[in-house]
Amino acid sequence: MVETVTSSFWWRWTQPHHHPRRWVPSVFTTHKAIITAVWIAFLVTVFWWQVDATAGILIFRRVFPAREVPKFRPVAFNLTDFGGVGDGVTVNTEAFEKAILAIAKLGKKGGGQLNVPPGYWLTAPFNLTSHMTLFLAEGAVILGIDDEKYWPLMPPLPSYGYGREHRGPRYGSLIHGQKLKDVIITGHNGTINGQGQAWWKKFRQKLLNHSRGPLVQIMWSTDILISNITLQDSPFWTLHPYDCKNVTIRNVTILAPIAGAPNTDGIDPDSCEDVLIENCYISVGDDGIAIKSGWDQYGIAYGRPSKNILIRNLVIRSNVSAGVSIGSEMSGGVSNVTVENLFIWNSRRAVRIKTAPGRGGYVRDITYKNLTFENVRVGIVIKTDYNEHADESFDPKAVPLLENISYTTIHGEGVRVPVQIHGSKEIWVRNVTFRDMSIGLTYKKKHIFQCAYVQGRVIGTIFPAPCKNLDLYDEQGHLIRRSDAQNATDIDYDI
Numbered sequence: 001m002v003e004t005v006t007s008s009f010w011w012r013w014t015q016p017h018h019h020p021r022r023w024v025p026s027v028f029t030t031h032k033a034i035i036t037a038v039w040i041a042f043l044v045t046v047f048w049w050q051v052d053a054t055a056g057i058l059i060f061r062r063v064f065p066a067r068e069v070p071k072f073r074p075v076a077f078n079l080t081d082f083g084g085v086g087d088g089v090t091v092n093t094e095a096f097e098k099a100i101l102a103i104a105k106l107g108k109k110g111g112g113q114l115n116v117p118p119g120y121w122l123t124a125p126f127n128l129t130s131h132m133t134l135f136l137a138e139g140a141v142i143l144g145i146d147d148e149k150y151w152p153l154m155p156p157l158p159s160y161g162y163g164r165e166h167r168g169p170r171y172g173s174l175i176h177g178q179k180l181k182d183v184i185i186t187g188h189n190g191t192i193n194g195q196g197q198a199w200w201k202k203f204r205q206k207l208l209n210h211s212r213g214p215l216v217q218i219m220w221s222t223d224i225l226i227s228n229i230t231l232q233d234s235p236f237w238t239l240h241p242y243d244c245k246n247v248t249i250r251n252v253t254i255l256a257p258i259a260g261a262p263n264t265d266g267i268d269p270d271s272c273e274d275v276l277i278e279n280c281y282i283s284v285g286d287d288g289i290a291i292k293s294g295w296d297q298y299g300i301a302y303g304r305p306s307k308n309i310l311i312r313n314l315v316i317r318s319n320v321s322a323g324v325s326i327g328s329e330m331s332g333g334v335s336n337v338t339v340e341n342l343f344i345w346n347s348r349r350a351v352r353i354k355t356a357p358g359r360g361g362y363v364r365d366i367t368y369k370n371l372t373f374e375n376v377r378v379g380i381v382i383k384t385d386y387n388e389h390a391d392e393s394f395d396p397k398a399v400p401l402l403e404n405i406s407y408t409t410i411h412g413e414g415v416r417v418p419v420q421i422h423g424s425k426e427i428w429v430r431n432v433t434f435r436d437m438s439i440g441l442t443y444k445k446k447h448i449f450q451c452a453y454v455q456g457r458v459i460g461t462i463f464p465a466p467c468k469n470l471d472l473y474d475e476q477g478h479l480i481r482r483s484d485a486q487n488a489t490d491i492d493y494d495i
Helices: 007-013 020-027 031-048 093-104 197-204 296-302
Strands: 075-078 087-091 112-116 119-123 132-136 140-144 175-178 181-187 191-193 216-219 222-227 230-232 239-242 245-250 253-255 273-284 289-291 306-318 322-326 334-354 362-383 401-422 429-441 449-452 454-459 471-473 479-481
Touching: 075 093, 093 112, 093 132, 289 306, 322 362, 334 401, 362 429
Parallel strands: 075 112, 087 119, 112 132, 119 140, 132 181, 140 191, 175 216, 181 222, 191 230, 216 239, 222 245, 230 253, 245 273, 253 273, 273 306, 289 322, 306 334, 322 334, 334 362, 362 401, 401 429, 401 449, 429 454, 454 471
Antiparallel strands: 306 322, 471 479
């Protein structure tokens, strides 16, 4: 039973008959007083803070001050109007469905807003509707049922051919939407919690017969805004916009354990156009952000690129993968991406492009600027042998095109290898530019700036010294030395 702190406790301890001035000196003269003081401090803490629902049993719930909920739509409902109970035990799927059905009828009148009050709202997956705002109050937590039998099965994504982990259908997402327009998910930093622990355990034990589903997935939709919420412990990828246009993700916190939470990518724009991701904090068990556009022959056939994407002002930690990745599923193409003003810390890799023969497609016109790395194993990675394929029907001659990639104002410390550009005879990396780079190193081997089959240039002086594959220019853009060894290989495969 969740209890709420009342003011009576504090009232009793602040009344004159307790004589605090006489009590304090006398008590603190004994060893028992120390124990008493510790217990009082503990009780104060417990009364005002709660144990996280995913880490243990709730003892007390923090009291949140009443905050006025902004009204984004002409009509607003509360989940409790439809029978919702936020006790963490009652299943609220029917309440969500009834509320969203009521909002669906208001589309021509500007739509409706569903307010989720403070509490723990257990639910199976449900679908959003157009012209809808889902607002999570401070202290509101939507909890996903962690038993897969309550999660619907859906057809495979057309650009992937089958479920990402198994052939055949895949599990849907906790919060889902298809062919929608004008959808907002926002709040006073309320939380959507997928309770992924059971999913991760079954995945490791190979007990799942279908691919896991994302926490939030919106498909074939336009005008999407997701802001001011926390997304936590997704079964699989956390936030997955698929073939969407005009998507804004702002002021979002995304959390999952940095180990033992497989494939919990933070944000995966997939075959999306006109995307803004800004002012977010991401700490997850896989890529912080992974830009995708389909897998091998299925992605080539679907033919929907990801393009016009701006990622800025983020703090990211990815202990087992990369802060920001492009690929490896990029067969529909990725272009016109800007990644700027990022701090990436305690991560295996900072920014990465990954692909392989069979992917087809392209990665081009990619700009990285003003990036800071701290305690990162490899800073900048371009990898062309990420040989994980949908099935054996891929065409090995479908090689991707990688070109027009620039890195400007890159700084950091505690980095083992600053750059590893691993082109190949089949997949050259062309027109790469480095300018204004200084990275503190922890690696003692010779080849700390590693290249293979890359063509490009360095403008001005950078640290560490670049590989010999690149042309050198001064700050004014005058050629100093042209490389005669663009296919030279200085790759340390043990990194």
